[in-house]
Amino acid sequence: MTNIYKFQLKMELDLKLITPEEIQNWAVLALENDPTNELALDICFLSNSEQISQYFKLTEKSEFCSYSRDSLAIKVLENYIFKHLNTWNYKDQIDSFFQNTHYLIHYLENAELGLLIRSYESQLDVAFLGYSQLEPETLWENFKLELKAYFSSATNFHN
Incomplete structure (x- = not known):
């Protein structure tokens, strides 16, 4: 699920359907519900919008089934x-x-x-x-x- 959601966030961010701030807010809420959510943990360690954008920009489509x-x-x-x-x-x-x-x-x-x-x-x-x-x-x-x-x-x- 995390891998698929990462792909969805990447596409939505690239299309400007979602902002890095919204992704960061999602990550905080996701960790409240599941402290082991790896994607949310990765995002929470990023300190600003530019780092979040770069994180998804560097994600390749080959990472996904x-x-x-x-x-x-x-x-x-x-x-x-x-x-x-x-x-x-x-x-x-x-x-x-x-x-x-x-x-x-x-x-x-x-x-x-x-x-x-x-x-x-x-x-x-x-x-x-x-x-x-x-x-x-x-x-x-x-x-x-x-x-x-x-x-x-x-x-x-x-x-």
């Missing part, structure tokens, strides 16, 4: 996507969204999801340049619908 990594990355990706999907409407925000989804996709062995995301990213780039028959807003709405359909299909979680 691929099955656990894939299922957790899909969960974090889904949470990230649906948390931010309706909040971005501008080119720079959409670019940031795709950069972060690419970060998560590199943890997955899921070609179908990666292709879906890269396809819409390319289509939106073309639309923002004015070379598409579809408006960026229309493409973005189509993308949201396809993502919702993808994540609602249980079979996609095991590809």
Whole structure:
């Protein structure tokens, strides 16, 4: 559990879904509940936000079992996507969204999801340049619908 949670914290920190301070607060509470929690102990020995960030930055994906990594990355990706999907409407925000989804996709062995995301990213780039028959807003709405359909299909979680 600790190893999987470490991976989740790493992804959430990299995506700015959680702060180093929130991780440190979690560690203190976790130690109150279980003084033998190794991850919480590691974090509590770090003295500031920079050290916590560096601790997770140096954590490699190879440290984690691929099955656990894939299922957790899909969960974090889904949470990230649906948390931010309706909040971005501008080119720079959409670019940031795709950069972060690419970060998560590199943890997955899921070609179908990666292709879906890269396809819409390319289509939106073309639309923002004015070379598409579809408006960026229309493409973005189509993308949201396809993502919702993808994540609602249980079979996609095991590809």
